[in-house]
Amino acid sequence: MATITLKGKPKPAAKTRNAEGEKRAPVRGKGVSKPRPTLSKAQADRAEREAQFQKAQQQRNERPAPQRDERAARPKPAGFKPDRPQPPRGDAPPRGPRARPDERPPQFRGDAPQRPERGPRVRPDERPPADRPPRIDQRRVANRGPNFEPPQRPQQRHNPAREVAPEDGERLSKRMSELKMASRREADEWIAAGWVRVNGKVAVLGQRVGPDAQIDIDPAARQQQAQLVTVLLHKPIGYVSGQAEDGYQPAVVLFQPENRWKEDASGIKPNAGHHRNLAPAGRLDIDSTGLLVLTQDGRIARVLIGDDSDIEKEYLVRVEYVGLPGAEPVPEGTLPNAALSNNKLALLNHGLELDGEALKPAKVSWQNEQQLRFVLREGKKRQIRRMCELVGLKVVGLKRVRIGRIPLGNLPVGQWRYLAPWEKF
Numbered sequence: 001m002a003t004i005t006l007k008g009k010p011k012p013a014a015k016t017r018n019a020e021g022e023k024r025a026p027v028r029g030k031g032v033s034k035p036r037p038t039l040s041k042a043q044a045d046r047a048e049r050e051a052q053f054q055k056a057q058q059q060r061n062e063r064p065a066p067q068r069d070e071r072a073a074r075p076k077p078a079g080f081k082p083d084r085p086q087p088p089r090g091d092a093p094p095r096g097p098r099a100r101p102d103e104r105p106p107q108f109r110g111d112a113p114q115r116p117e118r119g120p121r122v123r124p125d126e127r128p129p130a131d132r133p134p135r136i137d138q139r140r141v142a143n144r145g146p147n148f149e150p151p152q153r154p155q156q157r158h159n160p161a162r163e164v165a166p167e168d169g170e171r172l173s174k175r176m177s178e179l180k181m182a183s184r185r186e187a188d189e190w191i192a193a194g195w196v197r198v199n200g201k202v203a204v205l206g207q208r209v210g211p212d213a214q215i216d217i218d219p220a221a222r223q224q225q226a227q228l229v230t231v232l233l234h235k236p237i238g239y240v241s242g243q244a245e246d247g248y249q250p251a252v253v254l255f256q257p258e259n260r261w262k263e264d265a266s267g268i269k270p271n272a273g274h275h276r277n278l279a280p281a282g283r284l285d286i287d288s289t290g291l292l293v294l295t296q297d298g299r300i301a302r303v304l305i306g307d308d309s310d311i312e313k314e315y316l317v318r319v320e321y322v323g324l325p326g327a328e329p330v331p332e333g334t335l336p337n338a339a340l341s342n343n344k345l346a347l348l349n350h351g352l353e354l355d356g357e358a359l360k361p362a363k364v365s366w367q368n369e370q371q372l373r374f375v376l377r378e379g380k381k382r383q384i385r386r387m388c389e390l391v392g393l394k395v396v397g398l399k400r401v402r403i404g405r406i407p408l409g410n411l412p413v414g415q416w417r418y419l420a421p422w423e424k425f
Helices: 041-062 138-144 172-178 184-193 219-226 298-305 342-349 383-390
Strands: 196-198 215-217 230-235 289-295 313-321 363-368 371-376 393-403 416-418
Touching: 172 184, 172 196, 172 215, 184 196, 184 219, 184 298, 215 219, 289 298, 313 383, 342 363, 342 383, 371 383, 383 393
Parallel strands: 289 393
Antiparallel strands: 196 215, 230 289, 230 416, 313 371, 313 393, 363 371
């Protein structure tokens, strides 16, 4: 039988035990161990902080508990409320020796002067009226001694300016209208809403006030008043100023979005509320044209057409000379400015009467050969036409071009614009 022999040095058996005979772990690979991974700097800092925190926590747990008084630690009964914060028993300062009665301060001895006693208290609902003395409890008076005098109630001062008899004084709404706070209608609405106070008390409808009464208005009323609008309309011929009559439409029907002037710079946005309570402040005849004011604000209406109104109104009036009855006729083709004498022109300025009342002074001058310029401070019915008839003139055209400081300007006929917030009459 053939035998097989292996060439080379035989491989020694691996050692599984050390010199002491202990079993050791086998080494993997070719006998070279891999280096251990090192921690980054951030990880090392985090580990160090955690170690410090654990150490501080251990020291805190090992600290001995503070000594507390057993009586202070006892549970308090339900409802216990100390008069003042109590310091811990162990920290309270030691008390000194107790003083004898004759060594106590004067306020704690019986011979100290006592505070004067007050009179009997009376509840607010038991207080007597000012016209009779207060009620006195006889039992309390007996306990005070024979020389006790009960306190007397001071008499209230009477201010006649704050109390007005019903037949005296002036109605509150009229007084507010005179002070230009609001129109009489607005004043009645504010009083009914509780927005008016007189001498600090809420006013009532029909209340009368004296001349020294203090009237206060709630800001809500002022805010509502600021939302009222005023419209400037160039009224055409054929429309009446007020309500419809004889088949003619009122001028307010022209207050429509399509008739608004494109150059209106007021910045006010139209809404449905602007049509409510919109009324003309003044009038123009059906045969007249020019500036017409429609407003919701009673203050503006009072300024323009009130009894004490002093606002100027300017008109351009085209006339023809027809002469007076019994006067000499003038040649045909004579212009009105040549036919009208200076005396008649002076009468137009001042000296005429209508309905038995003298007219206020006016400013009348020739604008051109056939046109007069009138500036009036009053507005009687058909006043300019009737004035011209008294001096032999016939009005063939009339146009209002200004009210106060507001001119008609370039506003086209039949169109309107809002009165801007910065414009005042």
